[in-house]
Amino acid sequence: TTMDYSTNDSKSTSKNKVVAVVGGGLVGALNACYFAKRGFQVEVFESREDIRQAKIVKGRSINLALSHRGRQALKQVGMEDTIVSKGIPMHSRMIHSLNGTQSPIPYGKKGQYILSVDRANLNKELLSAAETYSTTKLNFAHKLLNWSTETGAMTFLRADGTKEEIQADLIVGCDGAFSAIRKQFLRQSRFNFSQTYIPHGYLELTMPPINGEFAMKPNYLHIWPRNTFMMIALPNLDKTFTCTLFMPFDEFENVTTGDQVIEFFQKYFPDTIPLIGADALKRDYFRLPAQAMVSVKCSPYHLSDKCVLMGDAAHAVVPFYGQGMNAGFEDCLVFNEIMDQLNEDFSAVLPEYTRVRVPDDHAIADLAMYNYVEMRSHVNSKWFLFRKYVDNTLHMIMPRTVIPLYTMVTFTRTRYHEAVKRWHWQDKVINQGLLCVAASVVGGSYLLVRYPPNMPNISIEQLWTRLQALKSPF
Ligand code: FAD
Ligand code: EGU
Numbered sequence: 001t002t003m004d005y006s007t008n009d010s011k012s013t014s015k016n017k018v019v020a021v022v023g024g025g026l027v028g029a030l031n032a033c034y035f036a037k038r039g040f041q042v043e044v045f046e047s048r049e050d051i052r053q054a055k056i057v058k059g060r061s062i063n064l065a066l067s068h069r070g071r072q073a074l075k076q077v078g079m080e081d082t083i084v085s086k087g088i089p090m091h092s093r094m095i096h097s098l099n100g101t102q103s104p105i106p107y108g109k110k111g112q113y114i115l116s117v118d119r120a121n122l123n124k125e126l127l128s129a130a131e132t133y134s135t136t137k138l139n140f141a142h143k144l145l146n147w148s149t150e151t152g153a154m155t156f157l158r159a160d161g162t163k164e165e166i167q168a169d170l171i172v173g174c175d176g177a178f179s180a181i182r183k184q185f186l187r188q189s190r191f192n193f194s195q196t197y198i199p200h201g202y203l204e205l206t207m208p209p210i211n212g213e214f215a216m217k218p219n220y221l222h223i224w225p226r227n228t229f230m231m232i233a234l235p236n237l238d239k240t241f242t243c244t245l246f247m248p249f250d251e252f253e254n255v256t257t258g259d260q261v262i263e264f265f266q267k268y269f270p271d272t273i274p275l276i277g278a279d280a281l282k283r284d285y286f287r288l289p290a291q292a293m294v295s296v297k298c299s300p301y302h303l304s305d306k307c308v309l310m311g312d313a314a315h316a317v318v319p320f321y322g323q324g325m326n327a328g329f330e331d332c333l334v335f336n337e338i339m340d341q342l343n344e345d346f347s348a349v350l351p352e353y354t355r356v357r358v359p360d361d362h363a364i365a366d367l368a369m370y371n372y373v374e375m376r377s378h379v380n381s382k383w384f385l386f387r388k389y390v391d392n393t394l395h396m397i398m399p400r401t402v403i404p405l406y407t408m409v410t411f412t413r414t415r416y417h418e419a420v421k422r423w424h425w426q427d428k429v430i431n432q433g434l435l436c437v438a439a440s441v442v443g444g445s446y447l448l449v450r451y452p453p454n455m456p457n458i459s460i461e462q463l464w465t466r467l468q469a470l471k472s473p474f
Helices: 027-037 066-074 080-085 119-131 249-254 260-268 272-278 277-286 324-341 348-379 381-397 403-411 416-450 462-472
Strands: 001-005 018-022 040-047 064-065 089-091 092-098 102-106 114-118 136-139 141-149 152-157 163-167 170-173 192-207 220-227 230-234 241-248 291-299 307-309
Touching: 001 307, 027 040, 027 066, 027 119, 027 136, 027 170, 027 192, 027 324, 064 119, 064 277, 064 324, 066 080, 066 324, 089 230, 092 381, 092 462, 102 381, 114 119, 119 136, 119 192, 163 291, 170 241, 192 249, 192 277, 192 348, 220 381, 241 249, 260 277, 272 277, 291 348, 324 348, 348 403, 381 403, 403 416
Parallel strands: 001 163, 018 040, 018 170, 040 136, 092 220, 170 307
Antiparallel strands: 064 114, 089 114, 092 102, 141 152, 152 163, 192 241, 192 291, 220 230, 230 241
8 A cells, every 4th residue: 555645735834744753662752742743744653562552561671861851852842740750850879889888979969860760651651642632643563664765655564464655744763773764874975874882781680679668769870880890770660670780791691590690799789689689680680681782873864855863763872871862852852943943944954953963962972982981991889989079079169160071961951062072171171270289289399399498497396386386375
């Protein structure tokens, strides 16, 4: 069957233009809300079945950290309160040392926090929100096979094995890190693309409640930094924690039996064994193979006035800044701002979106990769505590001059590439400050040695008596 939803009338308004959103994940579902709100006819195509009907959901990670950028994007379509009310605030990180000591480090000032949100619930809420617009249609079990850059026709494979060809005025590729929409971009001249798998994999484990209560303090992002190995735990509404273990694939291969799992945890995360439960640990560790993590960068994000990439399809980032979804949500917000500025003229909006957004998405991809390298090379709990302490202290002393990088990234909408620039500038200022101090000490000592002041030649005892005299009130 062939369906042509597109309009050939160039003067047609958003009212009768069709936008095809490919991918009904987090970014696709949010994008559907944005385009529907503007008055477009929206067709969402998602390869999976409707997750709102499915009994078991196969997610990548059960929860995610939602921060300012993501919240601002949700707010614009009236979804912030719904999502925030089901999120668990995390005001601080809780650093777990090898000896079991727990040290909290606040994320920011009082009242500044990030939220642990359930991925499946977030996706469901956004799909339902998109569906409240009468102009939106959700097409599940529609897998995009290919599309034509000449005609814009998309070919979908349906659950029953039949194929369907569909056209639209605009194709929005939100089909994730392994985007099928992006395949056609790769065939274009002057399209840049890079993809890097990191040597680490991740595994998710559930920490159940104890006596109906959270097994650890709930309003924290729990972190076990162990150089090459790292674990992170975020709280869920059902009083469980989802723990994510990061380690090199080589190391995963070295742990093949239940006893080896316990031995490994005994060595690196001993405090978690009783909390997860030794038996559950032995079982859950092997439930799924370790998952890979990929970083994808490309540019441009658009192809003529026909197609645009957003979310992981445009920029998959490694999860070491908690920004993948937040950046994808901000993509939707930025696109919407440009639609306002340029009167929904796709031939102007798409290139402008690429111009504005590529430097920022590339910056967060680089930052996340940088943090991955830093964490795995030398970040143990002491180093982590020290670094955050220095960051926070400098910010306290010079609140306008020194703003920690994670603060700009997590709690502001400072453009990612501006945040990086500012960070480099701050580093220079701090280093020059330290250099000044060091230079004064060295220079001062030299001058003291070279030109010793004329001091009366008195004994230590005499000096002590005089000092005592200074202290006395009379
Ligand atoms: P996806 O969520 O991958 O959705 C893509 C959708 O497209 C899917 O529904 C898929 O079924 C569909 N699809 C795929 N191919 C086709 C096709 N051919 N036809 C039709 N549909 C198709 N981000 C944060 O902000 N905070 C965090 O704390 C955080 N933690 C993370 C932890 C881990 C371990 C990982 C791996 C990622 C984390 N992220 C986090 C990143 C976040 O998960 C992603 O950035 C986000 O899911 C991207 O959303 P998306 O909609 O672009 O892609
Ligand atoms: C990784 C996996 C602590 C969820 C980066 C911090 C993450 C998250 C940090 C995952 C870390 C690392 C930051 C936030 C967040 C920290 C951040 C990482 C959520 C620099 C579900 N990271 N993450 N940085 O500052 O800015 O606390 O799986 F361990 S939230 Cl790797 Cl703010």
